[in-house]
Amino acid sequence: MKDNESSLNMDKDTQAPIAEQTQMTVTDEAHHYAVDDNNAVDENNPDEATILDEQWQSLSQDWQSQPVEKTDIQALLKQTKRRTTWAKTCFALNILATAGLFISFFYGVIIGEFGTPWNLYLGGAGLMSLIFVYYEMKIRAKTWRQISDSPDQAIENALAGCESSMKYMSLTKWSCLPFGVLANWFVYSVGKEGDKPMLGALIFINVFIAVMFLITELIHRKRKKEFKELNAKISNL
Known part of the structure; x- marks a missing residue:
């Protein structure tokens, strides 16, 4: 143990x-x-x-x-002012054209010398032009009230002008459709009534409308690009 x-x-x-x-x-x-x-x-x-x-x-x-892109305020103000002047001129011409169409329509109906195709075409074109001018006025008036000559608001005014121009171009493109239909009907009716060849006139009308649409589309794209660039400048401020 x-x-x-x-x-x-x-x-x-x-x-x-x-x-x-x-x-x-x-x-x-x-x-x-x-x-x-x-x-x-x-x-x-x-x-x-x-x-x-x-x-x-x-x-x-x-x-x-890195280089900083500077905005030429004076050049931007001049550009906005020039485009506003052209827009007002175009608006005035559209009003005159609408008034001319209605005057011609009433004159043709009262005198009775133009014939049915002409009277219908003038009346229809006048009504379409009136609707076009109404929407153009709504687009332009708001922008024109906003635009000023102040250098502090140069970019904002240019943006408003571009936006107004884009809306106007969209309106113009959409208006090509009803005006094209009316113009084609008019050429067909006049040719049928007078036993005249219609092919040449129909080709001319449709090519003219297509060219107008293409020009409007190119301007619309250009304004979209400018609008994007101006927004980028505001973001960099």
Whole structure:
């Protein structure tokens, strides 16, 4: 029994130093890794911050060195004023054309010398022109009230003018359809009534309408491009 107790005591005495030594080893290793990690953070963070600062300064210099497109305010004001003058002139001509169509229609009906195809064409064209002028007035009037000669609002006024022009071009393109139908009917009716060849006149009318539509479409696309560029300039201000 004494031998067994003595053996157990020796085992305990042996295990205690080993456990203590193992614990110290683990603690030392953990401390060693922690110190290494702290050193890595301390050593790497300043370098990363320095690199980021250098990259930021480089980007800032590149951005500042880029050429900035400046807007010629006076040229923009003159362009807006010129387009407004043309729009008012066109509006006045459309009013005169509408009045002329109605005067011709009433004259033809009262005198009775034009004939049914002419009277119907003049009356129908006058009515379509009246509707066209009404919507044109709604489009233009709002813009003309907004536009001024103030240099501070040069870009905003140019935007309003472009937007008004785009709406007017859309109106013109849509109006080609009913005017084309009416014109084709008129040529057909006059040719049938007088036993005259209609092919040449029909080709001329349709080519004329197609050319008008194409010109209007090109101007519409040009105004869309200008409108986009002006919006980009406002975003960069």
